[in-house]
Amino acid sequence: xxxxxxxxxxxxxxxGFSIPALIHNGSYFFVDLDVYENGRVQCWNFExxxxxxxxxxxxxxxxxxxxxxAISIHGLGNWRIxxxxxxxxxxxxxxxxxxxxRELNPKWxxxxxxxxxxxxxxxxxxxxxxxxxxxxxxxxFFSARIDGASLNLFYRHEATYWLVQVTVFADRLVQLGRLxxxxxxxxxxxxxxxxxxxxxxEVPLGTRVRVHGLGSFMLEQASHVVxxxxxxxxxxDMHRTLAGExxxxxxxxQAYKDxxxxxxxxxKEALRKAYERVPEHLRAYVGDMDTRDTAVRMILHGxxxxxxxxxxxVAQARGEELPSINLPKPxxx
Numbered sequence: 001x002x003x004x005x006x007x008x009x010x011x012x013x014x015x016g017f018s019i020p021a022l023i024h025n026g027s028y029f030f031v032d033l034d035v036y037e038n039g040r041v042q043c044w045n046f047e048x049x050x051x052x053x054x055x056x057x058x059x060x061x062x063x064x065x066x067x068x069x070a071i072s073i074h075g076l077g078n079w080r081i082x083x084x085x086x087x088x089x090x091x092x093x094x095x096x097x098x099x100x101x102r103e104l105n106p107k108w109x110x111x112x113x114x115x116x117x118x119x120x121x122x123x124x125x126x127x128x129x130x131x132x133x134x135x136x137x138x139x140x141f142f143s144a145r146i147d148g149a150s151l152n153l154f155y156r157h158e159a160t161y162w163l164v165q166v167t168v169f170a171d172r173l174v175q176l177g178r179l180x181x182x183x184x185x186x187x188x189x190x191x192x193x194x195x196x197x198x199x200x201x202e203v204p205l206g207t208r209v210r211v212h213g214l215g216s217f218m219l220e221q222a223s224h225v226v227x228x229x230x231x232x233x234x235x236x237d238m239h240r241t242l243a244g245e246x247x248x249x250x251x252x253x254q255a256y257k258d259x260x261x262x263x264x265x266x267x268k269e270a271l272r273k274a275y276e277r278v279p280e281h282l283r284a285y286v287g288d289m290d291t292r293d294t295a296v297r298m299i300l301h302g303x304x305x306x307x308x309x310x311x312x313x314v315a316q317a318r319g320e321e322l323p324s325i326n327l328p329k330p331x332x333x
Contacts, residue, residue, distance in 0.1 A: 014038055016130055017100050018165075020178060020214040021093070022071075024062045030073045030152070030211075032165065033061070034130040035097055037104035039111040042128030047114035052097070056090050063088040064215065070223065073163070075234070075281065076152045076201060077225035083208070086215035132167050134175070146170050149238040153231060154200050154209065155179075155193075161203050163211045166190075168235055170242040178212050187239070194228055201228045226281045233279040248277040252286050256296055263328035272300050295325050 016036040023029045023044055034042040039049035043061050055061045064086035065071055072078045088096065102108060132150050135143035148169040155164040155176055165177040174190045176183040176199075185193070193199040202225050203209060210216040237247040246254075255274035259267040275283065275296055284292040290311065297305040306312050311323050 014040075015104050017104075018130065018132065019097070019100070020211055022062045022065060022214075024059055028062070028065045028069055028071050030071055030163070032150075033097075034128055035100050036128075036130070037101060039101055039105075039108075040128060041097060042130070046126055046128035048112050049098075049101070051114060053094055056094055061093075063090065063093050065217065071217070073152050075226060075231075078223045079219045080221040080223070081217040082220050084215060084217040087213065088215075134169060136171070147242060148175075149242060150177075151231065151234060151238070153228075154203050155183075156198050156200065161207055161209045163209055166199075166235070168238045168242070172239060174235075180212060187235075190235075191232065194232060199228070201226055201231055230279040230281050233277075234282065237279065237282075248274070248279070249282055249285060252278050252283075252296075256286060256299075259299060259330075260328065263330050265330045265332065268299060268330045271296065275300065291325060295327055298325060298327055299330075 014036045016034050018032045018034050021031055021033045021043070023031050025044070031043070036042075040046060041049065041052040043052060043055055045051060045055055045060070052061070065081060065084055067082045067084055068080065070078055070080045105111075132148040133145040134148065136146050137143055146169050148167040150165050150167040153164060153166050155162045157179075162179060164179060167175045167177055168187075169175070172187060174185040174187060176185065190199065202222070203219055205219055205221065208216050208218050233248070237249065240247050252271070252274040255267070255271040259271045275286065275293075278286065283296075286293040286296050291309065294306060294309040297308075306325060309323075309325075315322050
């Protein structure tokens, strides 16, 4: 006989470090790996320390990019590089990550061993993305954690460009990290550095970019770069998220929903304003994974916008029946 029970759960906080590396998944992607005290390393895979070592040895996690290949930096751009100078080998990087874990966990206790979980035959994965934080006050044992969120930008210091981690915190302060000495700023000071072209998204081609803790390389050709103004809008949205407020993307999704439920001219105008406030590089996320922002652009700019939809273009190239997106016409109020 089983006695009555009450279900409970708890959440465990694991300390860790975030360090730069590269993922080779067809192309080369710059990433920050989250390394935790229980030996787990978030490298898109999130299993255990033995799995991380295998990912390094098989070339999933890499520590250099061959000259002439491109680096993709999420949310920032894509560049062909040359004259790379790199800090780690496979062996030295694994040893470095192990030292970080031992710094957090000197006795190497409670090290996690991965066991695959399946639900109804489907492998259940787990996200290992950590939350960036700082302590307040910094030196106190009982310091409160102030959460943050990060993105990548370039920072010019004494004629040298660094790929920095820009972290915005819930107290509205900003830190330029991935430097020997992090730089603390207010949002106003960050905007001033942007206006002075000290913090940028575009670096002159032929310039060497340094990544503290990884290496350096020359930028030769850009295939895609996000504008600095779009990144500033994204930073402001990160502040909104940390403050528990809706982002411009979330407000735009609500405006799109309002229009579909009641397709009036005023709702169309509200959708236009909301869409234009979204950082340009994030507008594709207004819709679902298939249509992206195609439906919104059709509402705002006309039905011909469907011709830019990837599904439409593929069907057209194959001579197949063209897909459609049915949207209500705006009504007079």
